[in-house]
Amino acid sequence: MAGLTTALRLPGNPDTRYEASAATREKPWVKRLILGISLSFFALFLLLPLVAVFFEALRKGVDVYLAALTDPDALSAIRLTLLTAAIAVPLNLVFGIAAAWAITKFDFRGKHLLITFIDLPFSVSPVIAGLIYVLVFGAQGWFGPWLLAHDIKIIFAVPGIVLATVFVTFPFVARELIPLMQAQGREEEEAATVLGASGWRTFWNVTLPNIKWGLLYGVILCNARAMGEFGAVSVVSGHIRGLTNTMPLHVEILYNEYNFAAAFAVASLLAMLALVTLVVKTFIEWQAALNASAQSQKGQEE
């Protein structure tokens, strides 16, 4: 969110002017100190563990690394993680757009309540999120006997894992879109409606192009969390090897089996996902900034 707003800042901003003048410039040592603190903090707490993951993963050689990743249980964990993300992310995409649309384009009672509820998964511990579903759908839970009678499995099966993942990744898309759409206002949509465009047409041709970079950004964050979620999924998974283990759970299992090289190999896949996420995120911010400056130039020409 913060990334987008800075990227959208217009050229010739006050930051550079502030730096250029000796009167307003910070003393060099202050600058170096602050930079040093943030860089060393970054190196110690972010870079070092990341390097350690890859180092540990490859310590016993590339063969062991590849064997760990092509192990049937690892493959099934990867497959389940992808499947979970493939269901949870589109669901949250649709929900996120709908919620952001409702909140920014309509006026209704209880709007603030809805905004608060969207944030709920951020404030609730993932373990609680998992336990909620056990209490509702577990054999001793509210719907347990009914589900059992109809032979529908939710908890300790794939649906439970998807549900828990949807819960924890719920706010990402909506939270990304709401400030963006609020800043953009309703004028363009109103103009389209006045000109006779249908609701769908307005959405596809006016709203979506305006929000697409923010939307993609939200989807990427949502996806990263969906694939990396541990706590909530751990509670509802049942930990059946090859059936209900996601990648993060598989890492834990391997680690507990003294299989450190394999554990770090699978962990390195997750770390790579994080790196890809970062690259795509940077690309999107760059594109969004490019878009913004192109639009402002267009505005100046007119």
Added chain:
Amino acid sequence: MRFCHMILRAGIALGSITAAHDVVADATILNVSYDVSRELYKDINPAFVAEWKTQTGEQLTINQSHGGSSKQALSVVNGLEADVVTMNQAPDIDILASRANLVSADWSKRFPHDATPYTTTSVFLVRKGNPKGIKDWNDLARPGIQVIVPNPKTSGNGRYTYLAAWGYALTKNAGSDAAARDFVSKLFANVPVLDGGGRGATTTFTQRGVGDVLATFENEAILIEREVGADKFDIVYPPLSIEAAAPVAVVDKVVDKRGTRKQAEAYLRFLFSPPGQDIIARHHFRPRDAAVFKKYAGGFPAIKTFTVHEQLGGWAKVQKEHFADDGILDQIMVRR
């Protein structure tokens, strides 16, 4: 729109990856087990699958789930569809009978030896050369010794260590409960971290280097010596310890619903058969079969053990007095 097209294409690609696989098998059963039995069932399962195939021609798939014993039991109560449960302490199967009526109350009479195919015992793992000179339970309660034990509330492993210390103190003090309580309090005052499960405690002791002694199951201690390095640790057998029998049961409600009773019962019977007992012994659990035990006797130093039943009045009593909320364990922990 190019942008939407891109998303759609990505979605289709993902779908084709995830939809590709389905395991084909005539029957599957799920074995829900405790934390440190993973290595054992990795060998038991293929052996039984092969035997079942030659006997019946059916291709069986056995799925495994592992975790802290009590946590696993609770998952089964909450609906994890286990055909068989293989735990490390009887209360974790009793709870399936009492809380959810999943197994019949007489489950321990369905298989030989109270439905326990093997036993193990609580021993000590110390740093190489035993620098603190730890030989018996009273050494663990000495001031200045750091003892690593998993939490007796959540781990069967920790529970057996607790009960072993209690039983030891009873024998030394002519059965005095007060003396036993005093001794166990002193021992647990020496515990700097309580991990949730046996494996967590192992990692604390071996990887993080915390503690002078790890009290854990014999099979786990031997496995650590082998996996992490015999040059770093020594196993110390106390003169007296507890017999930790690992119970197994068929989950009646699940097998009747899924039609897997035949396979589930044969699977558990296999654990008691000579080939099953042989695999068990190779994983450093003490087998019930006398011939198999004799074959591997070199790996099982003689140690005097008592059972929960003989020394402590049975699991129901122990559970109520020691491990229930506000029981003796809670009182000791608060005082700590």
